[in-house]
Amino acid sequence: xxxxxxxxxxxxxxxxxxxxxxxxxxxxxxxxxxxxxxxxxxxxxxxxxxxxxxxxxxxxxxxxxxxxxxxxxxxxxxxxxxxxxxxxxxxxxxxxxxxxxxxxxxxxxxxxxxxxxx
Amino acid sequence: xxxxxxxxxxxxxxxxxxxxxxxxxxxxxxxxxxxxxxxxxxxxxxxxxxxxxxxxxxxxxxxxxxxxxxxxxxxxxxxxxxxxxxxxxxxxxxxxxxxxxxxxxxxxxxxxxxxxxxxxxxxxxxxxxxxxxxxxxxxxxxxxxxxxxxxxxxxxxxxxxxxxxxxxxxxxxxxxxxxxxxxxxxxxxxxxxxxxxxxxxxxxxxxxxxxxxxxxxxxxxxxxxxxxxxxxxxxxxxxxxxxxxxxxxxxxxxxxxxxxxxxxxxxxxxxxxxxxxxxxxxxxxxxxxxxxxxxxxxxxxxxxxxxxxxxxxxxxxxxxxxxxxxxxxxxxxxxxxxxxxxxxxxxxxxxxxxxxxxxxxx
Ligand code: SF4
Ligand code: SF4
Numbered sequence: 504x505x506x507x508x509x510x511x512x513x514x515x516x517x518x519x520x521x522x523x524x525x526x527x528x529x530x531x532x533x534x535x536x537x538x539x540x541x542x543x544x545x546x547x548x549x550x551x552x553x554x555x556x557x558x559x560x561x562x563x564x565x566x567x568x569x570x571x572x573x574x575x576x577x578x579x580x581x582x583x584x585x586x587x588x589x590x591x592x593x594x595x596x597x598x599x600x601x602x603x604x605x606x607x608x609x610x611x612x613x614x615x616x617x618x619x620x621x
Numbered sequence: 622x623x624x625x626x627x628x629x630x631x632x633x634x635x636x637x638x639x640x641x642x643x644x645x646x647x648x649x650x651x652x653x654x655x656x657x658x659x660x661x662x663x664x665x666x667x668x669x670x671x672x673x674x675x676x677x678x679x680x681x682x683x684x685x686x687x688x689x690x691x692x693x694x695x696x697x698x699x700x701x702x703x704x705x706x707x708x709x710x711x712x713x714x715x716x717x718x719x720x721x722x723x724x725x726x727x728x729x730x731x732x733x734x735x736x737x738x739x740x741x742x743x744x745x746x747x748x749x750x751x752x753x754x755x756x757x758x759x760x761x762x763x764x765x766x767x768x769x770x771x772x773x774x775x776x777x778x779x780x781x782x783x784x785x786x787x788x789x790x791x792x793x794x795x796x797x798x799x800x801x802x803x804x805x806x807x808x809x810x811x812x813x814x815x816x817x818x819x820x821x822x823x824x825x826x827x828x829x830x831x832x833x834x835x836x837x838x839x840x841x842x843x844x845x846x847x848x849x850x851x852x853x854x855x856x857x858x859x860x861x862x863x864x865x866x867x868x869x870x871x872x873x874x875x876x877x878x879x880x881x882x883x884x885x886x887x888x889x890x891x892x893x894x895x896x897x898x899x900x901x902x903x904x905x906x907x908x909x910x911x912x913x914x915x916x917x918x919x920x921x922x923x924x925x926x927x928x929x930x931x932x933x934x935x936x937x938x939x940x941x942x943x944x945x946x947x948x949x950x951x952x953x954x955x956x957x958x959x960x961x962x963x964x965x966x967x968x969x970x971x972x973x974x975x976x977x978x979x980x981x982x983x
Contacts, residue, residue: 509744512803522751536765536780559677582680582771583779596765 533598538581540597543572545612547593554585554594570614576601577608623648628964632661636739636968639978643956643971647964655959655967657952663982667942674937675701675910676775685944686980687768688731689922691724693980694773696920696944699853700929701775703916710904711855713777715897718855719787720764720772722886722893726794727756728923729879729886732975733808736876739972740817748804755797759790777903787894794887801883808880818873822958822970825870832954836925836947837882838974839954840866841874848921858896859889875973909937922947924975946980 524531533539541563550572552565562578563585565571586594625648632640640661646654669681682697683690695717702709734749757767763782764770772779782790808814824834829842839846847864849856856862865881867874910933918929925947934940951974958970 509748509803509807512748512800513744522754534762534765536763537761538765559673559680580680580769581766583765584677587779 537598538583538596539600540576541574541579541581541585542595542597543574543612544593544595545572545614547591548572548589548614549591550614551590553588553590557584557588559584564609571611572614573609573611575607575609625653630655630967630971634968636735636972637976637978639976641971641976641978643959643967645959645964645967650964652959652962652964652967655956657956659952659978659981661982662979666983667944670931670939670942672938675939676906676937678939678942679774680771683769683771683773685983686977688728688977689724689924689927689980690768691720691770691772692920692922692927693944694770695721695854696918696922696927696929697931697942698773698775699920700916700918700931700942701910701939703918704910704914704931704933705775705906705908707776707904707906709777709854710901711898712781712900713902713904714855715858715893716778716782716902717773719782719790719890719893719897720760720770720778722890723756723759723790725886725923726883727753727760728975729883730756732879732923732972733804733876733883736969736972737814739969740814742813745804745807745814748800752797752801752804755793759793762786763790774903776906777901779903781902784897784899787897791891791894794890798884798887805880805884808876814876815873817969818876819871821872821966822955822962822973823871824954824958826868828957829870829954832957833950834925834954835950836922836975837865837875837878838925838951840864841878842870843868846926848919848926851919853918853920855893859892862889872969872973879975909933909935910939911935924948924977924980925951927980944980944983946977946983948974948977948981951976952981 550565550567555563555565560578560580562575564573586596625646628645628647630643630645631637632642642658644656645652666681666685670678673681679694679697683694685693730749730753734746737745760770761767764772824842826843829839829844843866845864845866849862865878865885867878912935915932920927927947928945930943931939932941955974959967962970
């Protein structure tokens with residue numbers, strides 16, 4: 504039996520950098536595969552609607568006649584089903600997660616006008 | 622005879638992040654009987670197989686529990702693959718087991734931390750969780766998720782891990798090992814840890830058998846049972862897999878079994894990385910489970926044996942999916958260990974089975 508078994512580690516920790524990061528002053532480091540929000544390159548999207556069908560949480564709405572593609576980041580569970588199923592490879596997973604918001608809103612992208620309307 | 626009274630324990634209790642209720646019938650300071658009650662967070666996930674097709678359900682299976690999330694998706698996929706007769710590429714099997722063993726490391730480190738917290742050793746708690754964070758970082762680098770990995774799918778895995786990345790993981794784990802050894806020494810040798818755990822909640826081998834206990838809880842009572850011995854997936858590639866067993870049957874033995882399993886998992890991952898074959902990591906899945914077909918599979922989760930059952934009905938929706946989780950098996954044994962223990966030892970005793978209520982109630 505022993506006591507103070509952790510003393511060495513505790514002493515070492517006094518002189519080490521903290522294990523935690525000072526977020527948000529220090530920005531979060533994402534990996535290549537980190538998952539945040541789904542974004543669409545409207546130039547290549549053909550509005551086929553496959554992503555809408557594949558999405559398990561119905562976060563995507565494709566309006567072919569209206570020429571819009573909408574994703575609700577608050578419904579998305581970052582499963583990548585849509586990204587993997589897009590025949591035109593126009594969807595990408597942006598590592599930055601959706602910013603906190605007072606109200607849940609969807610991001611709509613238009614075929615003709617690429618500006619995001621929130 | 623001393624007067625009896627009933628003390629309610631939970632569903633909100635500092636030692637449990639999840640709701641488990643016990644009615645403790647006590648005589649003086651001693652528990653005479655404990656009556657468990659669960660059902661506070663039932664979510665009806667098994668029923669969802671009727672709403673989500675068999676490929677989408679992986680995402681639901683994964684959300685049964687936040688700690689063994691990968692294990693549940695793996696168990697589900699293996700069951701559906703058995704149901705449909707799908708052969709999974711060998712590389713995928715290896716990758717699955719590597720992720721599964723990483724989950725075991727992070728689950729056990731989490732539990733060891735919670736245990737330290739339960740007996741008031743805050744420093745040890747923080748150190749365990751600091752190490753656990755490194756496993757979560759490996760998850761994020763390899764799958765993009767820290768808790769919900771979305772790495773497993775019917776027919777294989779969603780993404781490959783490059784061989785160079787695998788080597789880096791092993792190196793990282795070996796780096797962790799040096800620090801973990803220090804923590805292990807504290808868990809196994811420290812006076813304060815021993816004084817709280819030795820002899821607490823004793824369960825004999827015979828009793829563990831009678832109550833059908835599983836996992837580290839049963840292994841701590843001397844039952845040499847580990848589903849990994851059956852060699853499902855890539856476990857059959859292991860040269861010499863021996864379950865970690867202790868015969869003491871008390872809280873200290875349960876702590877020892879889990880603490881040593883962390884090291885065993887690190888060795889296991891290193892061995893698998895050495896042996897992993899090249900090749901494809903997934904396979905196209907066509908068709909749907911046939912009507913009337915059914916399959917079962919058993920998997921060693923961090924908390925013990927988990928049993929899966931699935932039945933198809935000819936459509937892409939399963940007819941029935943059922944899970945028997947390790948905690949639901951272990952509650953009977955836990956209630957038995959509570960009989961006759963001191964009231965102050967109850968939280969610790971409950972914790973030693975590593976209860977996971979979200980699995981139990983899915
Ligand atoms: S699947 Fe791809 S191409 Fe089709 S609508 Fe979605 S983003 Fe556009
Ligand atoms: S990542 Fe998954 S949940 Fe999110 S939009 Fe795509 S399919 Fe839907």
